Amino acid sequence: MAQLSAAVPGDLSKLTTLVHSNDLEETRDIISNAYSPYRLDCLGDAREFSAWYAESGFPGITVSGLQYGSPHLGAETLIRPQPLGTYLLVCEVTHGRVTVSSPGREECRVGPGETYVLDPYRGFQVHWSPGARMITVRLAREAVERAAADALGVEDPVRARFALGGAISPQAARTWAGISGAVLREVLGEGVARTNPLVATHLTQTAAALLVGTQRLITEGVDAQRTGVVSHAAVRRVMALVEEQADQPHTLADLAATARLSPRALQEAFRRHLDTTPLGYLREVRLARAHQDLLAAGQDGSATVSDVAYRWGFSNLGRFATYYRNQYGHPPSQTLIT
Known part of the structure; x- marks a missing residue:
């Protein structure tokens, strides 16, 4: 594997690195296994391609760090994954910018400190500026859809989809940042959620509930309750x-x-x-x-x-x-x- 010259970014070095490479094919294979099968293209000189991917977590939540390219080079990256299927990703850009779109539906440009949610049902693509980097929080679809049912007052899990436009308000964005930071501290600081199933379950349920409460939820076929x-x-x-x-x-x-x-x-x-x-x-x-x-x-x-x-x-x-x-x-x- 060809090694990158740049250091792995910040405290995320405590995550388990799965990819640290200039090899496009190797990167595609490993990250396809970690997420879902996807198409990966370098937009520019292929010799300027690079990737870093690392992850860790506790039962119920996986935290990942991901970077494509270098801010000092010109190559951009385009990824087109298949629908995620069994889980959702909450993605926070920490460096650079990405443009995420769902073909024929939405498109949004996301910069440092901003988030977007990828639900399990849609196809999408993400265009990365050189050296763009993000942190993702992965939650099981089942946990989120149970939380959505609770929030909507129905008994059965609902088919929950999310708009790409970020949190519903600045206050909601701060609330999500709080739980996201707590999750990250548990993972990077080797907190008790890694070894205590009860703590892990409560933290996962809280994260799912706050995701539903802070992001733009789209549901279909939810029956109104009796007055x-x-x-x-x-x-x-x-x-x-x-x-x-x-x-x-x-x-x-x-x-x-x-x-x-x-x-x-x-x-x-x-x-x-x-x-x-x-x-x-x-x-x-x-x-x-x-x-x-x-x-x-x-x-x-x-x-x-x-x-x-x-x-x-x-x-x-x-x-x-x-x-x-x-x-x-x-x-x-x-x-x-x-």
Whole structure:
């Protein structure tokens, strides 16, 4: 294999290098196996062609680094992969520019710090400027389409496609950059996700949920839900958990893990569907259970106000009394003696 003279870029040297070559045929074979079969052409003097590809990851996510050509030479590169099929790629350009297009559909020019998503269903091509470099995050199609179903409030995975135009807003772009940076730190810093399946699963689910929440999602054939029914599957999962285990300690992070959403996404879903927050809903359920217990204790003297409050997770009696009065119009002690 012909070796490149340039060093592998930055901290990405911690990835496992699969290609570091001036050989176009060798590069095509190796990267076709890593991604999907693709056509690779050098646009210019073939002697100026070069490629570097490296990857690493943990169960559920693969991070890759990829560079074609040199910024000091003139050769550009054109790749035309087949549809990805079983996974999605979120691509962030770090150096140079690429032009990505889906023939007959969209085309966008992407520069440093900008991202685009390649979904599993479309054909596409990417035109690389000399020395352009990117980092990609690979997610299984199944994880993303489950997250899309949760976000849309349907039970079955949906056929999720993404527009090429990047995040839905600057705020969304920053949110995706946050989870992408966390994933990269786990991989390059040899974090616990590499050896802890539970952490890997949660991080993968969070990344999939944030991808759906921050990028331009296109879906087809999703049926509208009946009016008056809480259609968001993630919200229903949390509601069921709270109803079954209202006496157990729950944090927002716990509920988000049950929902398979990020805490922020879960809060937004609860506000949209129930006009409350996850912890607000938990408090309402606990107050209702406390109310029933106080009514029963008023008949048989089996408990005090503090007994009932502590049973349902209210460690601060003054705060419990305030919540209770706001909900029922009188203090809990009055329920107990009526």
